[in-house]
Amino acid sequence: MDHRPFEDWLLDNPPLTTDQKYQLNTHLRTCSSCAALAEVNLALKSVNVAAPAMGFTDRFQVRLAARKQALRRRNFWGFALLTLSVLGLFLRVSWPVLKDLLQSPVNLLASWISSLASFWASLQAIFRAGMVLFKVVPGFVPAYIWAVILFAAGGWSLVWVVSLMKFTKYPQGV
Ligand SMILES: [Zn+2]
Incomplete structure (x- = not known):
């Protein structure tokens, strides 16, 4: 052919x-x-x-380098932004705890004062109740019953105060 x-x-x-x-x-x-x-x-x-047109490779390489740099810059800013937002979120979430931590001396003092006041008030109440009992109940109640009652009341209030202190050591929000 x-x-x-x-x-x-x-x-x-x-x-x-x-x-x-x-x-x-x-x-x-x-x-x-x-x-x-x-x-x-x-x-x-x-x-x-x-x-490709003339000089395309050069331009491509230049553009690639610029792109890489931009990418690196964007990566940096992205990383910074991520770090900042994570930090902000962490602060935002843990702020109540942090605040308590920062104010903990004041808080501890306040809880101590309040528990002391409660203790004093309960002591007064027990004393008043005891006085009432002493006045109302005639003398046929043996002395050891009084001792047991007083002992029980003392132990109970001690336990109560200890538990109160333990409770107030961890303020609300935890
Ligand atoms: Zn042919």
């Missing part, structure tokens, strides 16, 4: 007349070799279209 004009046409890509185009197409339908050449030509043409 003679591929002469068709091969040249395919390789040089000259302007073809309608008749020449028809001949080429007819030949391509019957000749696999020229059809393959035409296909390669077509592929090369599309590659040529997509081929």
